[in-house]
Amino acid sequence: MRYFIFGFLVFVFLILNCISKNHNTTYLKITERGNCKSGFGLYVFTYGRSLYPDRFLNVEEDKESREIVYLFYLIRIPGKNILIDSGFLNESYKKKFGFSSFENPDRLIKKCGIDPKEITDIVLTHFHFDHAGGIFLFPSAILHIQNHDLDLLKKQSYFPNQSMYLNSLIKANQIHSFDGTYSLLPGLQILFTGGHTPGSQALEWISPSGMQILFTGDECYFIEECKNGIGLPKEAAFSLKRNRDFIEYIRILNGKGTKILTLHDPSILQEGEEITPGVRVLDFF
Secondary structure: OOOHHHHHHHHHHHHHHHHHHHHHHHHHHHHHHHHHOOOOEEEEEEEEEEEHHOOOOOOOOOOOOEEEEEEEEEEEOOEEEEEEEOOOOOOHHHHOEEEEEOOHHHHHHHOOOOOOHHHEEEEEOOOOOOHHHHHHHHOOOOOEEHHHHHHHHHOHHHHOHHHHHHHHHHHOOHHHHHHHHEEEEEOEEEEEEOOOOOOEEEEEOOOOOOOOEEEOOHHOOOOOOOOOOOOOHEEEHHHHHHHHHHHHHHHHHHHHHOEOOOOHHHHHHHHHHHEEEEEEEEEEO
16 A cells, blocks of 8 residues: 555656646746747736826825836737737827837737737727727737727727727727626636726636736736725726725735736736746746
């Protein structure tokens, strides 16, 4: 019996060692080649930085302004390249918001080894320029957006001929607009939040590696503050109640070990590994 148990433990050790080696091999392929196509995973792209007034942020101490980063994410799984937000490409907004650095979102995607036309889906957390202003850079993607924010997006002019472009997407069935919660894929749930904008939304994902992740959109700018229950100020909220309800949901999920990711927190740039300037891998499988 002792020999059986010993043999079984050796077998388990070898299996786990094999899995670990395969995992590390995938990781090395991604980081050494600087290429998102080297493996499936979760990637974060930094396309800009600027100072932003504290009165619009979820902060406890008012320092007048502080640096935020401008991010979007790529979920790369078999058959799908899903962006969470699209960034933007508009000189007037860069000047208006005093960007200290900026890189075109489509160039970042290309640096990662992916053709912008290979993006299959874009989940827009809300309609604001820095989240939805780059949709035209990814012409093959299906947009996933709440009905309220689609109506608001149609009224904006983030890029030339935006109205015509949106109409062309509608005709091509490339806009999926809806109300409430939607399951995009098994394990990937879009959640209506409605705190920051009338149709703001978040994403909850259980990745193939088993990591549980919540992408907050702009219901939350700074992660630690949200974990501590600090929500948006009234200047940045369409509905304070809905925002506070979502902040409480963040607190609950954080207590269960879910990873919280926002679209503007510089601390995210300490996560994972940089594979090329402006691109980091956060999870791989």
